[in-house]
Structure formats: structure tokens, C-alpha cells
Amino acid sequence: xxxxxxxxxxxxxxxxxxxxxxxxxxxxxxxxxxxxxxxxxxxxxxxxxxxxxxxxxxxxxxxxxxxxxxxxxxxxxxxxxxxxxxxxxxxxxxxxxxxxxxxxxxxxxxxxxxxxxxxxxxxxxxxxxxxxxxxxxxxxxxxxxxxxxxxxxxxxxxxxxxxxxxxxxxxxxxxxxxxxxxxxxxxxxxxxxxxxxxxxxxxxxxxxxxxxxxxxxxxxxxxxxxxxxxxxxxxxxxxxxxxxxxxxxxxxxxxxxxxxxxxxxxxxxxxxxxxxxxxxxxxxxxxxxxxxxxxxxxxxxxxxxxxxxxxxxxxxxxxxxxxxxxxxxxxxxxxxxxxxxxxxxxxxxxxxxxxxxxxxxxxxxxxxxxxxxxxxxxxxxxxxxxxxxxxxxxxxxxxxxxxxxxxxxxxxxxxxxxxxxxxxxxxxxxxxxxxxxxxxxxxxxxxxxx
Amino acid sequence: xxxxxxxxxxxxxxxxxxxxxxxxxxxxxxxxxxxxxxxxxxxxxxxxxxxxxxxxxxxxxxxxxxxxxxxxxxxxxxxxxxxxxxxxxxxxxxxxxxxxxx
Ligand SMILES: Cc1cc2nc3c(=O)[nH]c(=O)nc-3n(C[C@H](O)[C@H](O)[C@H](O)COP(=O)(O)OP(=O)(O)OC[C@H]3O[C@@H](n4cnc5c(N)ncnc54)[C@H](O)[C@@H]3O)c2cc1C
Numbered sequence: 012x013x014x015x016x017x018x019x020x021x022x023x024x025x026x027x028x029x030x031x032x033x034x035x036x037x038x039x040x041x042x043x044x045x046x047x048x049x050x051x052x053x054x055x056x057x058x059x060x061x062x063x064x065x066x067x068x069x070x071x072x073x074x075x076x077x078x079x080x081x082x083x084x085x086x087x088x089x090x091x092x093x094x095x096x097x098x099x100x101x102x103x104x105x106x107x108x109x110x111x112x113x114x115x116x117x118x119x120x121x122x123x124x125x126x127x128x129x130x131x132x133x134x135x136x137x138x139x140x141x142x143x144x145x146x147x148x149x150x151x152x153x154x155x156x157x158x159x160x161x162x163x164x165x166x167x168x169x170x171x172x173x174x175x176x177x178x179x180x181x182x183x184x185x186x187x188x189x190x191x192x193x194x195x196x197x198x199x200x201x202x203x204x205x206x207x208x209x210x211x212x213x214x215x216x217x218x219x220x221x222x223x224x225x226x227x228x229x230x231x232x233x234x235x236x237x238x239x240x241x242x243x244x245x246x247x248x249x250x251x252x253x254x255x256x257x258x259x260x261x262x263x264x265x266x267x268x269x270x271x272x273x274x275x276x277x278x279x280x281x282x283x284x285x286x287x288x289x290x291x292x293x294x295x296x297x298x299x300x301x302x303x304x305x306x307x308x309x310x311x312x313x314x315x316x317x318x319x320x321x322x323x324x325x326x327x328x329x330x331x332x333x334x335x336x337x338x339x340x341x342x343x344x345x346x347x348x349x350x351x352x353x354x355x356x357x358x359x360x361x362x363x364x365x366x367x368x369x370x371x372x373x374x375x376x377x378x379x380x381x382x383x384x385x386x387x388x389x390x391x392x393x394x395x396x397x398x399x400x401x402x403x404x405x406x407x408x409x410x411x412x413x414x415x416x417x418x419x420x421x422x423x424x425x426x427x428x429x430x431x432x433x434x435x436x437x438x439x440x441x442x443x444x445x446x447x448x449x450x451x452x453x454x455x456x457x458x459x460x461x
Numbered sequence: 462x463x464x465x466x467x468x469x470x471x472x473x474x475x476x477x478x479x480x481x482x483x484x485x486x487x488x489x490x491x492x493x494x495x496x497x498x499x500x501x502x503x504x505x506x507x508x509x510x511x512x513x514x515x516x517x518x519x520x521x522x523x524x525x526x527x528x529x530x531x532x533x534x535x536x537x538x539x540x541x542x543x544x545x546x547x548x549x550x551x552x553x554x555x556x557x558x559x560x561x562x563x
Contacts, residue, residue, distance in 0.1 A: 091487065374499070397550070401500070417541070419545070430546075438535065438536035450509065457503070
């Protein structure tokens with residue numbers, strides 16, 4: 012371990028002051044770690060209470076989905092709108108599992124528990140009513156949302172409904188049953204699928220082949236699949252020598268951080284990663300462990316198919332799935348649906364010119380919260396919102412690159428457009444960027460859930 | 462010896478003193494400034510974030526951002542962000558953070 016990295020770890024450890032967000036694990040070497048020096052600290056209970064302002068605004072907002080976008084909109088509606096704005100958050104899971112950094116679970120640098128965030132702080136510090144359940148239907152005229160809960164259906168009245176359910180998948184032929192999906196994981200919604208893929212990679216034979224696919228755009232986290240190829244390649248080099256990583260891309264070329272990933276595929280992981288563009292999945296033969304594409308069949312010891320991303324069914328059920336692949340068209344000044352008044356759609360579920368990503372999903376939540384508060388007060392949304400996206404991508408177990416962009420509202424096209432000059436990627440994958448990735452992650456998650 | 466270092470994610474506690482506002486007119490600069498929260502903490506406050514911005518002088522923040530914009534260095538993340546805003550927007554952002562309690 013270099014001094015540099017040691018300093019990094021102690022610097023991060025020094026951040027442990029107050030808590031409320033789960034512990035974060037970092038193995039400090041590249042092999043499977045042992046808990047021989049477990050310095051885990053229990054999070055302190057956070058007691059600081061925000062002073063919610065007295066704005067005079069009143070209204071009922073129901074938010075569906077407590078992910079990066081939904082948790083952020085709920086928090087900022089209360090932080091900015093104050094106590095008169097009642098916010099209810101409907102989420103099917105007891106806690107949120109971050110997709111961000113979940114590729115590092117595959118290589119055992121991060122544990123699943125480190126990616127878990129709960130809703131306790133949103134409830135206690137911001138007074139958000141959290142209901143565990145599945146939103147199933149909405150009546151936009153009567154302004155009612157139906158939620159299936161463990162104790163039966165509940166109907167919630169709203170003045171504004173915000174929907175942030177993320178994505179779903181359109182599985183290719185051969186992968187349509189739960190049994191097949193348990194053999195060939197996507198690991199593109201962090202959770203049991205992530206640990207399944209991790210365990211399969213661990214059990215891969217030395218000199219084996221890992222075959223993964225990149226879905227057609229638009230999909231969640233444009234650099235994510237390439238980042239996965241890099242960290243898995245890096246891991247097999249050290250743990251399964253002679254193994255190969257084959258990347259089958261449905262797109263014509265690398266879709267994000269092209270310079271960084273081209274360099275990573277050709278130089279850093281040259282000879283390990285085979286990149287095949289124009290290779291959409293046509294059929295997955297789970298028995299023969301083979302993925303069929305127009306570029307030919309590819310057999311692997313471990314298969315990872317990230318299916319085409321589509322809008323969750325809920326969007327169609329409530330009438331807002333009016334964009335390609337069942338995503339929701341929105342007015343990006345307020346994220347109000349272009350199909351149904353009073354329903355706003357943020358995060359990956361909306362169809363905009365912005366990437367489907369968590370950092371910008373958080374910002375869409377803030378723009379939406381600000382717009383809803385102005386609307387509740389009888390005003391109109393901010394006419395010139397700005398948003399930004401940032402993704403850090405690990406390239407090896409100790410280096411990372413990044414990609415960032417700032418978007419501003421363009422009245423002519425009524426879309427968010429990258430501000431000229433305000434986009435770019437890291438010049439190289441470095442250890443400094445790897446350190447920054449963890450500072451960014453914990454700050455982003457704090458801004459969203461704490 | 463293999464070691465595992467576990468780090469607790471500190472909570473980025475929200476503002477302890479909320480900015481006063483009325484009705485439908487939020488404080489100027491707030492929505493723009495919220496673009497910075499993901500890395501600098503909600504309202505520019507929090508332990509272990511990138512540079513803490515809450516309570517810094519508006520002219521310091523503004524001048525730093527102007528400088529990063531003028532440098533226009535490739536591969537500098539803050540240059541890219543500074544280029545995303547007009548000077549008037551940068552000033553509004555700087556003013557907002559300067560008014561946040563440290
Ligand atoms: C491997 C990987 C790496 C990534 N890395 C980055 C990165 O570096 N930077 C970045 O910005 N983004 C990254 N992302 C993308 C990011 O995770 C997503 O874009 C982000 O999570 C989208 O936020 P969301 O709120 O729209 O959806 P989600 O975070 O998926 O949240 C949706 C929530 O809604 C709930 N839900 C859905 N339907 C219902 C319903 N009917 N009723 C109740 N609850 C419901 C779900 O349980 C879930 O909690 C990455 C993604 C992956 C897979």
C-alpha cells in the first residue's frame with residue numbers, strides 16, 4: 012500500500028465525525044479481504060434538526076419512489092417549502108440500495124451494506140411521511156394515488172404527484188423467465204442481482220471468459236457498463252489470470268467517456284478486454300451459456316446481460332408513458348408530464364436530453380421541488396434552470412476517471428442543452444480521482460438522504 | 462497483512478438555520494446554488510465534503526469561480542462547472558453561499 016493511499020484512507024476515516032449514513036467499506040488491498048482489523052464504526056445517531064422555514068405555502072405532495080430523484084425532491088420540498096407543505100414518500104423497499112459504486116461490489120472493494128441508505132432521516136429531520144408500499148394507480152382528475160401496502164390498499168390525496176420509479180427492463184428472448192434471470196444476472200439494479208453476479212465472477216475458472224452486454228441508448232448510467240468491464244478486467248488479471256472480458260455493445264461505439272474507456276480497453280486492460288460494437292443481443296441460450304448477436308455467438312463462463320432499459324409499467328398505468336420505450340415526456344422547467352397535468356416525472360423515468368444518472372436525478376428533484384413550490388404559491392417555474400451531471404468511474408482497483416456536464420434550459424427547443432464548453436472528462440484515470448470518487452459519493456448521498 | 466478499513470459516512474446535516482422566505486419567491490440564487498450541493502454539501506455545509514462554501518465571502522467565491530472559468534484548463538472539473546454559468550449566475554451562487562450560516 013502506498014503512502015498516498017494510506018493517507019487517503021486515514022483522511023476518509025477522519026470524516027467519520029457525525030453519522031446517520033451507513034459505514035462505508037474499502038478494502039485496502041486488491042485481494043479478498045479478511046476482517047482481521049475491523050475498524051468499523053457504528054454510525055452515531057444524528058440529532059441536528061433543520062429549521063424548516065415558514066413560507067406560508069400549503070399543499071400535499073405525494074412522491075413515488077425513494078431513489079436518487081425521489082428522495083431529493085421530498086427532502087427539498089420540505090427544506091424549502093417548510094412545514095405547511097405535506098410530503099408523503101411511497102417506496103416499495105424498506106431501504107435504498109445505491110447503484111452508484113455497485114460495480115465495486117463485483118470486485119469485492121465495496122460491500123452491499125455500504126450501499127444501503129434508509130429513510131429514517133427524511134422522516135425524522137424533515138417530517139416526511141414515509142409509506143412502504145407499491146404505487147399501482149392514479150386518478151389525475153380526483154387527484155388520488157392508490158398504494159398497495161402490507162395492510163391493504165391505501166388511497167392518498169395529492170395536489171401534486173411526483174413519480175420517480177427509475178427503470179425497468181425489456182428482456183431479450185431466452186431471458187424472460189425468473190429462472191433464466193437467476194442464471195444470467197443484469198446487476199443493473201443494485202441488490203441480490205449484484206451479489207449473484209459477484210459470486211459467479213468469483214467462481215469463474217482461471218482463464219475463463221466473462222461476457223457482458225451494453226444496452227442500446229438511452230440507458231441508466233452511460234459510462235456504467237464500460238466501468239464494469241474495466242473493474243472486472245482488473246480483478247480477473249489479479250485473481251483469474253488468463254481470463255477474458257468480452258463487451259458486446261448494442262451501440263455503434265462507446266457511448267460515454269470515449270477517450271478514457273478506449274484507452275482503458277486498449278492500453279490499461281489491453282489483451283483482456285475484447286470490445287465488440289454493433290452487437291445487440293438477439294437471443295440468450297442459458298443452457299449453452301451463449302449470447303447470440305448479429306456479430307456472432309459469444310460463449311462465456313459467466314454471462315451478464317444488461318437488458319434494454321424501459322419505463323416502469325406504472326408510467327403507462329397512470330398515463331404518462333408518452334415517450335419512446337415507455338418513458339415519460341416532461342416539461343423540463345417543472346418536470347410536469349406533457350400528457351397528464353399535476354403529475355411530475357423525474358430521474359431515470361423521464362425522457363429528457365439529460366443522462367439517466369443519479370447525480371443529475373438529484374438535481375432534477377431540486378428543480379422539480381422549486382417549481383412545485385412556486386406553483387403552490389401561485390407563481391410560475393424558474394424560466395432558466397441549470398442542472399449538472401457527474402459520474403466517477405473506477406478504471407482499476409485504485410484509479411478512476413470522471414465525466415461531467417452542465418445543462419441549461421434552451422427556450423427555443425424547450426430542452427436542457429449542454430452549455431458550450433461546460434462538459435469534459437478526466438485527462439487520465441488517477442488515484443486522486445479515485446479518492447475524490449468517495450468524497451463525491453458520500454456527499455451526494457448525504458445531499459439526497461440526510 | 463490484509464486489512465479492511467471501514468469508513469463511516471458522516472451525515473451531511475441539513476441547514477440548522479433555514480433561510481427566511483415568503484410564498485412563491487425563493488431566495489435568489491438558491492436553485493442555481495443547489496447544483497453545488499451534491500459535492501459541497503446541502504447549502505455548502507457538511508464535514509468531509511469538497512470545499513465548504515457556507516459563510517464564505519461572496520467576493521472570494523465569485524473571484525475563484527471567475528478565475529477557474531478564465532483559466533479554461535482542460536480536464537479541470539471546476540473549470541468545466543464554472544463555464545456552465547454566466548457571470549451573473551456565478552455572482553448569484555456566490556451571494557447565496559455567503560449568506561448561509563457556517
Ligand atoms: C452500476 C451502476 C453505476 C452507476 N454509477 C453512477 C454514477 O457514477 N453517477 C451517477 O450519477 N449515476 C450512476 N448510476 C445511475 C443511477 O444509479 C441512476 O441513474 C439513479 O439511481 C436514478 O435515480 P431514480 O431516482 O430515477 O431511480 P432509482 O434510484 O432506481 O430509484 C427508484 C426507486 O423507486 C422505487 N419504486 C419503483 N417503482 C415503485 C412503485 N410503483 N411504488 C413504490 N416504489 C417504487 C424503487 O424501489 C426505487 O427505490 C449508476 C447505475 C448503475 C447501475
